[in-house]
Amino acid sequence: MLIAGFPAGAFQTNCYLVASAPGSDAVVIDPGQDAAPQVRAALAEYSLTPVAVFLTHGHLDHTWNAQELADEFSMPVYIHADDRPMLTDPGMGIGSALSSMIGDLEFVEPEKVIEFVDGEDVDVAGLRWSVDHAPGHSRGSVLLTPDVPADPDTGETVSVCFSGDVLFNGSIGRTDLPGGSHQRLLDSIAAKLLPREDDQVILPGHGPQTTIGAERTGNPFLVDLPDIKKKGRFGL
Template identity: 90%
Template sequence: MLIAGFAAGAFQTNCYLVADGPGSEAVVIDPGQDAAPQVRAALAEYSLTPVAIFLTHGHLDHTWNAQELADEYSIPAYIHADDRPMLTDPGMGIGSALSSMIAGLEFREPEKVVEFVDGEDVEVAGVRWAVDHAPGHSRGSVLLTPDLPVDPETGRAVSVCFSGDVLFNGSIGRTDLPGGSHQQLLDSIAARLMPRDDDQVILPGHGPQTTIGAERTGNPFLVDLPDVKKKGRFGL
């Protein structure tokens, strides 16, 4: 499995490309501000064919180049319905303090938009993806968990979740923007992430990767959450 990532734009938003391997179809996750040139370079480097763009939520630092890339390659952009309005009106998600950075700019939806549905499995680029709605940072934040193949050498699959701005290494997403709720975010993390296995790798929207176990024991924002531990979807 190929997972390539880089940080782009003023907010250093993590953009990821996920594919079965070089020369195959790929999903682009969260192509934010200034991500397009690096996406094109990575596609060329690994001889990948993009087939979809996945957006973990609707904030502009994660969606800025989505329309450009989706329309360039004639592929759909996936986003939860609650955050879809931000594709055409990103100011509604960033608040008045940050709106000056987009003054005078016009935004539009990609030609093809597909709405994520909580609890669904999406088959894209030869991978089955679990979609879990996790509001709190934004109303339409989602967790994206690919069902990765088993490594023949170890006999097990590496467990990965693309968490957007729900959970970070040592922190959680901000909740002071329109549509945010600190308690709702904690509830989402408790219900959607804490039941997962400790070794699941979290690939967040900003900053370095982490694991569920590391955040369960070391994240200061999660100290009061119930320590729920049980099997979930895809055996997580």
Template identity: 50%
Template sequence: MLVLGFPAGPLQANCYVLASAEGAPCVVVDPGQEAVSTLDEQLGKYRLTPAAVLLTHGHFDHVFSAAHVCRTHDVPAWIHPADRYMLTDPGAALGPAGRQLFGDGPSMDAPEDVRELADGAVVEAAGLRFDVTHTPGHTSGSVLFGVEADEGGRLLLSGDTLFAGAIGRTDLPGGDHEQMMESLRSRVLPLDDDVVVLPGHGPTTTIGRERAGNPFLQGLPATDALS
């Protein structure tokens, strides 16, 4: 499997590209602000053709370029219905502090073909299977995408639910700290230690590393491991 990732925009949100191999169809995850030029470079370098855009949540630093990517390549975007409104109204999720920094947020258009994610669903695209896990907390519609690597092991695209050593903020509209803690307890902690986490900001990590050292996971009673 080919996995590419790069930070983009003022908030350095990670955009990811996953494909079975070079010269194959691919899936683009979270194309945010200022992601297009680097994304196009990566697509050209590895001869990749987008088949779908997956969005971990609706904040503009993760979805800003989704409409452009979808329009350019005639592909759908997938997002949880609770966050769909942010595709055309990014300011609604900023809150007072965010509006002081960004005003009403950047002007955005929604992709023409928007498809809604559901907890427990599977999105099949570019020859890959992405398991969808709803993890409200950072936003009402935050999700995790899990995918098996051809070489063995499992990848988790965690958006802003889980970072290396931290978690996403919960003080913006749609955020809820209690929901975040429950999502971490019931949906993240049961995962195997060797799951590789590709977060929405910052470096790659693993579930085992976060279980051992992430202060926000300490003291949370874990459920049984997920299959």
């Protein structure tokens, strides 16, 4: 699997392009402010054809260039229903303190929007993506986990999850914006992330990558969550 990522915009939001291989179809994840030129450059570099935009949530720093790219390449934008209203009214997700960054800009929905559903599998760009609703940072935050095919030479696989702003390297998403809830975020992490294997790679919305194992043992925000080093222990 090919993953090309880069930070973009004032908030240095990680945007990712994901494809099964160079020269194939690709998904664009979280094209935020000023991401579009770098997305176009990466598409050309790897000879990729973009077929969908996936949004981990509706905050403007993750969605700013979604409509531009989606309509340019005639591809749908996927987002959870709870965050869809932010596509046309981003101010509702960032609060009055940050709304000044929008100014007089107007935002419209892409021509085609598809709503993520918790627990569904979405087949896009030659990959099957598992969707997990994980509210707390925003009402409609989701975790996106592609079913990565085994390396044909070694037989090895690397499990990857795009966590948006749910979980970071050494931290968690902020919960002081409209729709945020600290307890709901911790509940989402405990239920949807910590039961996963230690070696699962987490590719977050900001900052460097990490693993479930590293966050389970070293993330100070998770110390009071249930000890679930064995998969499936949560809630049993």
